[in-house]
Amino acid sequence: MSFDSLSEELQQRKQQSLYRQRRTLETPQQPMVSVDGREYLAFCSNDYLGLANHPDVIHSFQKAADKYGVGGGASHLVNGHSQAHHELEEALAEFTGRPRALLFSTGYMANIGAVNALLDKQDAVFQDRLNHASLLDAGLLCGARFQRYLHNDPESLNTRLSRSEARRKLVVTDGVFSMDGDVADLPSLASVCRDHNAWLMVDDAHGFGCLGKQGGGCAEYFAMGSNSPEVLVGTLGKGFGTAGAFVAGSEELIETLIQHARTYIYTTSMPPAVAAATLTSLRILREENWRREKLEALIQQFREGCDDLGLDLMDSPTPIQPIVIGESDKAIQISQGLEREGIFISAIRPPTVPQGSARLRVTLSAAHTEAQVERLLGTLEKVIKEQA
Structure with missing residues (x-):
């Protein structure tokens, strides 16, 4: 052909x-x-804090490569979940004020995995019109009824949620919109979600490190509690200066992702040295x-x-x-x-x-x-x- x-x-x-x-x-x-x-x-x-070439981050990577080698070697659920991965997950959970955090190899995989683990054809997903492609793809792939509300418009979201009788309702937004640079109105979106018994998922890829007194991103910027948003996604290749991504949330959320997120289950873990380097960048990000x-x-x-x-x-x-x-x-x-x-x-x-x-x-x-x-x-x- x-x-x-x-x-x-x-x-x-x-x-x-x-x-x-x-x-x-x-x-x-x-x-x-x-x-x-x-x-x-x-x-x-996207190296917003100048950490991608920081000598301490590089040294941590080199030291961990000497200890763990280069490749993760297996998926997390087989034999690829190293001590470095585990320590980073615990540190990210504490950083975000959530009970648990789960590492993914990329932000795209985190978004695809989380949405598809939580929803199916009985459910509905509501997305900001200007969401990142990974979020839109996640919504289209999960089989749930897919709706888009007007950009950063809680009233538009409220109207669409009011019409839904889905089993589960998931509202998905970027924290900082990657092409416009504006910040989602998370307090108002969270309020609308509470009114309609919906979960709020925020991809804060461009907020972590840059927003909040300690770089905690949009949730810290708006002084939101540890229970909102219910699903918090961050990437490590931007403000953190390394690579990979994570989802932070409740014990039940993370265990559900471990059991059902195909982009977590069926892929080799990130190199342990990257996780170790990220621990160092996280410390610098918070302190400096x-x-x-x-x-x-x-x-x-x-x-x-x-x-x-x-x-x-x-x-x-x-x-x-x-x-x-x-x-x-x-x-x-x-x-x-x-x-x-x-x-x-x-x-x-x-x-x-x-x-x-x-x-x-x-x-x-x-x-x-x-x-x-x-x-x-x-x-x-x-x-x-x-x-x-």
């Missing part, structure tokens, strides 16, 4: 300025990187509040600078600072113009974001300096004027 039809579709994506290409990073994640043989100042990493304070100052500096330039920023208090451009071809042109000036920022285009809202997704890190942010602002002004 010929692949001609695939070739036609790929060519069409190129013509629509939607074709994606990988770039090769040749250095650690840090503000100054080498990509495809050239040095850039990068503003497109200056990282969040510096990050907040850089966000304010960038937003004020963009306002002076008349750039259209989205309403985001987080390290995710999208500059909405509109059309995909124009976003690519500006991204390429920045690249020629030594600034590396990817253009985000449909279907990742809605049609007509292509953007430059600027992400800031505590590892950046004020001078680097000023360089970004000056370069943006130059390139955008050239493109006008």
